[in-house]
Amino acid sequence: MSKPRILANHDSMVLLVDMQTGLLPAIDGSEALVGRVERLLAAARHLGVPVVATEHCADKIGATDPKLAALVDDTLHKVHFDATREPETIRRLPVGRHNVLVVGTEAHVCVLQTALGLAQSGLNPWLVADCVGSRRESDRAAALQRWLSGGGNIVTSEMAMFEWLGSARHAAFRDVLALVKAGN
Numbered sequence: 001m002s003k004p005r006i007l008a009n010h011d012s013m014v015l016l017v018d019m020q021t022g023l024l025p026a027i028d029g030s031e032a033l034v035g036r037v038e039r040l041l042a043a044a045r046h047l048g049v050p051v052v053a054t055e056h057c058a059d060k061i062g063a064t065d066p067k068l069a070a071l072v073d074d075t076l077h078k079v080h081f082d083a084t085r086e087p088e089t090i091r092r093l094p095v096g097r098h099n100v101l102v103v104g105t106e107a108h109v110c111v112l113q114t115a116l117g118l119a120q121s122g123l124n125p126w127l128v129a130d131c132v133g134s135r136r137e138s139d140r141a142a143a144l145q146r147w148l149s150g151g152g153n154i155v156t157s158e159m160a161m162f163e164w165l166g167s168a169r170h171a172a173f174r175d176v177l178a179l180v181k182a183g184n
Contacts, residue, residue: 017104021062041071084117103131
């Protein structure tokens with residue numbers, strides 16, 4: 001894993017992991033989690049940051065939450081917990097986007113395993129701490145601790161948004177600031 005650095009919108013992407021209708025009701029604080037993820041994805045859209053989603057066994061767990069699906073550029077179907085173990089995942093990710101902000105559920109299973117797989121594939125994954133969830137908070141906390149202990153990068157959604165902007169003079173500043181304020 002690489003050393004932390006400032007994110008830039010031109011070399012970032014978001015990977016939305018398994019925010020599916022059949023799983024979300026079991027996730028601790030799922031309504032607030034969906035709201036935070038939705039704001040991050042909307043900011044990504046304003047700033048030209050592509051968003052790719054994964055759906056784990058969608059025939060059983062359902063599709064991506066409709067509010068989030070509307071902000072997704074591509075959806076990958078998977079059966080492995082680590083999405084990078086699916087043959088098409090790495091080649092379908094946007095080219096030239098080395099920083100991958102990983103959000104979704106469950107933090108201690110698919111999110112963590114996918115982030116580890118992305119790192120092994122030579123990408124620079126970041127867990128977005130306030131945009132990952134699990135059924136139990138203790139599992140979410142353990143996933144973040146394990147990620148940090150292994151040298152992984154963590155960011156919050158607001159940190160990412162402001163780093164992508166870089167300046168209050170950015171053309172999308174007011175739009176992104178409105179998203180930030182909507183979360184307070």
